Amino acid sequence: MRTIPYSLVAVAALALPGFAAAQSPLRLADALAEADRRAFANRQASANAASSRAQAALPLKGILPSARVEGGFVRTTDPIGAFGTTLRQRAVTPAAFDPARLNDPAPVNNVTGGLVLEVPVFNADALTGWRAARSAADAGDAMAEWTAVSTRAMVVKAYYGAVLAEEKVAMLTQATRAAQAAVRQVESMVRQGLVTKADQLQASVRAGEVQSQLLGARHDAITARQQLAMLLGRTDTNAVSIPSALPSDSVVRAFARATPAAGGAHLTRDDVRAAQLGAKAAVADRQRATATLLPRVNGFARYDYNSPATLYAGKPNWTVGVMGSWSLFGGASELADVAGASARARNARASEDAAKVNARIEADAAARGVVLALQRLDLATSAATQSTEAHRLVEKRYGGGLATVAELLGAESAATGAALAQAAARYALIDALAQHRRAIGADPGALAQLDATTSPSTNDVRNEDPTL
Incomplete structure (x- = not known):
């Protein structure tokens, strides 16, 4: 039996008497x-x-506080890393100061865990x-x-x-x-x-x-x-x-x-x-571009755990700090950003008019x-x-x-x-x-x-x- 294409059936149905009338207008x-x-x-x-x-x-990332949880595992024979790991784990003994052990330490395992809080103090470009x-x-x-x-x-x-x-x-x-x-x-x-x-x-x-x-x-x-x-x-x-x-x-x-x-x-x-x-x-974007020329100040707080085998185990330590940064010259990229934002502001004003x-x-x-x-x-x-x-x-x-x-x-x-x-x-x-x-x-x-x-x-x- 021949099959009639659906599209032809639909068009033909529309042309049939009474088809449209059968539907509610x-x-x-x-x-x-x-x-x-x-x-x-x-x-x-x-x-x-x-x-x-x-x-x-x-942009709220540069305005509101952020918190995160960290975890990781490190195994190292690096002399500084091995001694530092032992120290972080509060496991230092007099034997740890043996020169031979310091120069050629055995592999040390460290399971790290951390709670980190970052608090923006002043980020004008984010605002x-x-x-x-x-x-x-x-x-x-x-x-x-x-x-x-x-x-x-x-x-x-x-x-x-x-x-x-x-x-x-x-x-x-x-x-x-x-x-x-x-x-x-x-x-x-x-x-x-x-x-x-x-x-x-x-x-x-x-x-x-x-x-x-x-x-x-x-x-x-x-x-x-x-x-x-x-x-x-x-x-x-x-x-x-x-x-x-x-x-x-x-x-x-x-x-x-x-x-x-x-x-x-x-x-x-x-x-x-x-x-x-x-x-x-x-206009606000032009202000943002200009604000990138200003210093940035951010605070942070850390709570870290170090253990040879268990996550978030051992005696924790904390760190609190404030960091400021000021980009004095970034290859003229900041100035280009300001110039581009100013041009876009003029274009937007013209579009508004x-x-x-x-x-x-x-x-x-x-x-x-x-x-x-x-x-x-x-x-x-x-x-x-x-x-x-x-x-x-x-x-x-x-x-x-x-x-x-x-x-x-x-x-x-x-x-x-x-x-x-x-x-x-x-x-x-x-x-x-x-x-x-x-x-x-x-x-x-x-x-x-x-x-x-x-x-x-x-x-x-x-x-x-x-x-x-």
Whole structure:
């Protein structure tokens, strides 16, 4: 028996009537929540932020005390090592001072054990390095949050883009049926001698054009659902079911009227905050590099055991001390570090200024984009109303024998095109609203309020006729 590849089965299943309708439609609110948890970009950004946060703890080694346990074994015939080992084990006798024994000692075993405490007293480079690392970690967290906000805006765009594709399929399905009905009517009129063969051919051509558009729309709808699934972080991209129509014009306009103005909200954007924290981290890193030129002071305490055969046995001894070090010249490496950190600080400041200006420009452009999308929706709505009325009048004239088949087909094509353009303009306004909220630092997920106004089922019209 031949085996059909799984990918072909999946694609074919999506094209089968009723496949999408069998699933519960995904709401935008659920899609946003799923993307927050599973979107690939969000997971990557979260992992990077966690890595930066973990790296921020490394400079604490030069700030906080450290303790460790040591253990080891030594066997030696080195004269100094052998005598010193005997002395550490408190086993020295007068015979140990025999010159022959001192010069040629027998092998001596020593099991060492130690408890060590190290206490940093003054390490300026560690303190400033810790501040730099913390600011860098905070910047990573802010960028992860900005990625999440940007992902939510993309989810809104992809979700309603897929819904628009379904609505386009429904419209073209209806237009295809109307065109096929017109073909059958013209064929009947040809047989009656009321119209010519040319009229029948024109109607057939128009029906073929609409059916071709429908086939392309179905392909685009499948692709849009798969892209949405990938954006949500799904590995199975063939299991997304969505509503069949966008929210109405009045609902989208009402949401647009409630959208906040740009104002100074862009200052709260997470990418701007990340740039500010990055600049703060760069300044602290410059201070760290400068602090490497200062002396370092560290204290330590040891508790050591020495025994011929047993770990942590014998009489212990202790050692306490303070050590200072000052690197006066390290081959100019310290100066190079200071110069590089200063350059990075200047670059971070420039990036912060650029992020602020870019946020302001994006916020202003997004606000204008909402106004433009509203104006285009008004024009598209007016054009759709006029095209529908024009089609009705031409259809009425055609019924009275005052209009040709070509005029009727042209009016029907214009009405379908205007309806598609109106839906596209409505989608463009939704996308503009999402992008505006992102640009001003607000949550694009607020558009989930439109869930209650979206058709609750998938495109049933498309699924009714498997021949289309």
